[in-house]
Amino acid sequence: MLRKLWEKCVNYETVSYIICGFLTTAVDFAVYALLRQIEIGVGLSQAMSWLAAVLFAHVVNKLIVFRNCNLRPSYLVKEVGAFVAARAFSGAVTWVLMVVMVKLGGDRGMLYELFCKFTSSVINMVLNYIFSKVFVFSEKEKAPVNPVKRNCCILGFAIPALTIALAFAVNQVFPFGDHGVLIIDSLHQYLPFFTEFHEKLEQGSSLRYSFGGGLGFNFWATYAYYLASPLNFLIVLFPKRNMMDAMALLIVIKIGLCGLTSAWYFSTKSKGQTYMPLVFSLMFSLGSFIIGYYFNLMWLDSIAMLPLVMMGIERILKGERGSLFCISLFYALYCNYYIGFMLCLFSCLYFVVLWISAREIKIKNIITSAVNFGWHALLAGGMAAVVLLPAYVALGVTESAENSFPSPIKLFVNNLSQLTSQFAFCEPINIADDQIGVNAFCGTVTLILAVLYLLDKNIKLRERIAKTALLVLLYASFDVNVLNYIWHGFHVQNGLPNRFAFIYIFLMLTMAFDAWRHMHKFKVWQILLAMAAPLAFAIYSAVTGLGERELYTYGITIGLLLLYGMAMLIYRLGKMHREVFRSLFFFLAAVEMVSYAIFGVFCNGTVGRSTYLDEQIAYEKTTERQEGRQGNQDNFYRSEIDSNRMRDENMFLGADGVVLFSSTMPAATVDMCKGLGIEARTNKNGYNGFTKLVNDIFGVKYVLSSRGTDQLYQMEKVDQEGDMNLYKNSGALGLGFMVKDDIIDWTTDSTDHFEVQNDFVTMATGIDEDLFELEETIDMEDGGTYTIVLPAGKQVYLDVTSSVSSIEITTPDYTRTYDTYNDHLYDLGCFDAIDNATVTCTFKENQSGPVTAEVWTCDQELYQQVHDELAKSQLQLTKFEDGKFEGTVEAAEDGVLMLSLPYDEGWSAKIDGEDDDYYMIGDALTGVDVTEGTHTITFEYTPEGLWKGTWISLICVALYLLTSAIWIRKGKKPELSSAGDAFEEYDFENGQAEKDADEKDETAEETVSADQADADTGDIQEGDGEDHGI
Secondary structure, eight states: OHHHHHHHHSSHHHHHHHHHHHHHHHHHHHHHHHHHHTTOOHHHHHHHHHHHHHHHHHHHIIIIISOOOOOOHHHHHHHHHHHHHHHHHHHHHHHHHHHHHHHHHOSOOHHHHHHHHHHHHHHHHHHHHHHIIIIISOSSOOOOOOHHHHHHHHHHHHHHHHHHHHHHHHTTBTTSSSEEOOOTHIIIIIHHHHHHHHHHHHHTOOSSEEOSSTTSEEHHHHIIIIIOOGGGGGGGGSOGGGHHHHHHHHHHHHHHHHHHHHHHHHHHHTTTOOSHHHHHHHHHHTSHHHHHHTTOHHHHHHHHTHHHHHHHHHHHTTTOOSHHHHHHHHHHHHHOHHHHHHHHHHHHHHHHHHHHTSSSOOHHHHHHHHHHHHHHHHHHHHHTHHHHHHHHHHHTTSGGGGOOOOSSOOBSOSSSGGGGGGSTTOOOOSOOSSSOOOOOOOOTHHHHHHHHHHHOTTSOHHHHHHHHHHHHHHHHHHHBHHHHHHHTTSSOOOSSOOTTHHHHHHHHHHHHHHHHHTGGGOOHHHHHHHHHHHHHHHHHHHHHTTTOOOHHHHHHHHHHHHHHHHHHHHHHTTOSOHHHHHHHHHHHHHHHHHHHHHHHHHHHOOEEHHHHHHHHHHHHHHHHHHHHHHTOTTSOOEEEESOOSSTTHHHHHTOOOSOOBOTTOOHHHHHHHHHHTOOEETTEEOSTTOOHHHHHHTTEEEEEESOOSSEETTEEEEEEETTEEEEEOTTOOOSEEEEOGGGGGOOOOOSOHHHHHHHHHHHHHOOOSOSEEEEEEEEEOTTOEEEEEEOBTEEEEEEEOSOOSEEEEEOSSOEEEEESOOOSEEEEEEBSSOEEEEEEEEOOTTOOSOEEEEEEEEEHHHHHHHHHHHHSSBOEEEEEETTEEEEEEEESSSEEEEEEEEOOTTEEEEETTEEEOOEEETTTEEEEEEOSEEEEEEEEEOOTTHHHHHHHHHHHHHHHHHHHHHHHHHTOOGGGOHHHHHTGGGOOSSOHHHHHHHHHHHHHHHHOOTGGGOTTTOOOOOOOSOOOOO
């Protein structure tokens, strides 16, 4: 066996390829050296030497390695273009791989970097060999490119992309105005994450960890969910200031990608005979799901893979290779495991549906295809393990891990109101307060075509039943809580309902497309019934207000149903030429979808970009001036912004902070914030609720605010840039500081916020006196205003125990209204002279009172004693970067070095170069035992599961390449497969007989007179289910 493997791998072709590779490298170096000698710039020299090396490689690979002697000029032009493109692609892939490996590895020295360089070079060599052998110098006679199919794919990308770009331009999105398209989560989360990602790529810092929010978080887990798309690396071409604009461009590109893959699917299905597949691709790429949720741009790559996944499964069941299925599913899982999970679940269901639809069902064929399907599905998941495994471990510490199956089973709605989401110009949903609502519009005509599909006798009854059952299951999942929970990854979605609706849409479009292909065979009564059913439902909905849609939605839907239905009816009555009907249908559907997309973008709205950019610039300039003056630019500190416009704005500003909004935020950090009285809820926290003590122990040194007072939250104003003011906390502690051993018993699991903070002071410092004291209790009623006395020399805080509609607080420093989530602490300030503050409470609708509020004070002199005790032995950092820090601490006695760092088992700790254990403090933070004396402390982070996932990915890539090589070596042909015979109906590429039958049917149709095709007879002969009439 080893001998055979050796003979296959070591032969003239592979040996000569390796030799030519060395010669190509020599050419690259020689040309570069020559150009530099004549003083040509580094960038231009590198580009020219690379091009020279690629052209040399083409010549030697063509003539020596693969011995291809076709020298026709037209052939050479295409061949050279393909060769250069392949080398550029493989170079980009290995560049990304090299960057990611080095950043994940951190500071492991030059030896590790050389290992990464060697690994990426080997992968680059293998990719180049595969591309050259399979695509560029292939011995197989290349089939001519179908121009209709090619144009469908080009237009499938271009039309959606240009439509969205036009809609953005009309909405004055930059550079056509000063607006941005990022709304909701894309503003609060994704923009800051992309900004952080951009800075990491630009500065060469680690992708494993970030201090940008949440006191520090597993950045690789964030990368796995939000940032893994290879297209996202394009942001390095933009400056930091243009991240919002770069993301808008990515949205345009990714929506175009959805159109491209769906156009390829439908044009392949019709064998490139017409341009009608383009219309159905527009129904997918410009439908309400993608328009309503395009701001979740991390989903779009995986959504674009759905047509390819389905096509890959269809090929597997014909006995072909599983490569398309494997690669597309791998890409979907890698880019976004959340959408990838939905595709995995659907793939299993679709595989079963196709077998039910087969012409003949044989156990042997089922087992063969199931093994092929299962093996390639496992390889897809294995190749993505580098992101999947660390993400799985990270999700285990979030609130998502605490989800359980809904009980009892119930419906979200008890009628068909969700079906009205498929009505024309139904406003897309981009945020919801409950589980109700679905973005399912994909063209009005699909309502008619769906009924025609059920009546289509050209399609086997088993297939119609199976696909309809799957479609009904998907629709039921919109309403049944347990099914909805399963589709959302065994998770109760929050704010963005029915995120799997894109599967429902595309499955319906495939069924509608099958019905469309048999349009010339439907009888008149079938057309009438197919038009009447959705028309009756639309009229009923309009009369009863079902779905609570706008009046124009019902009106436009009814009008379009009549228009499409009458056009079909006139065509089947023989009163309209086939080409006229086809053109009319194409025009109506395309205009409807393009118009809806522009309408949907308007509904989504925009944000003003200058507001956020001005704050980013102000923070950079003011902190640079402050830190520059003090000469400690490399020191660690945290900053926050006194604003709720953007949840993760501290990260967007470029600051390290406490606030974080992320689906991967540890539940322990959220719970700790709640215990301390800080605003916090599922997957997020805020800056509201910080006391002076919390600001100090968390190291919050600066706060940026638009309020212009001399002090804010007991911090002094130190700088200003435009309308933004910078406030400094001179008491902010370092990343670590020494505390007493008793801190091990401190817990934040309490609703008494000041008891938690008093316990911290006692256990950390040994000062056995309550720092915070209760001064008074206020029973607030709806609309009441209450005055609070602010004693001289004392910090004063208000603790509101229950959320209300709004709370307005006025202090000598600020006046501010807090809406909705306001059951937290409020810093009323600390003043030298006695003063007053007021609080006004407004209840929620039907809320009963009173609502209790407590006033707590802290003596400033006692606080100074506490602070001095905490500050006397701090960790002095000598090295600090994301994922690794080192410093020295001088401990006056044995104790605990407490770090304002979330506990995570991915850290490794060393004291004086020796491995040491660390543990959890306060249910969320990190501590390590330190003995008396001066010690060097080193912490380094590696996400749990990262290296295991990396090895699994590499092994699965090798297994995939081996599997593909075996298929190619065997030369397995699908038309010889018995499994393929059972799926003749799905043979989209090799059915010349089907095309001939179509042409025959269409020719016969042209000769049928209007009298022969009247409504009473409708006697056009039914075919065998393989025709593509339109």
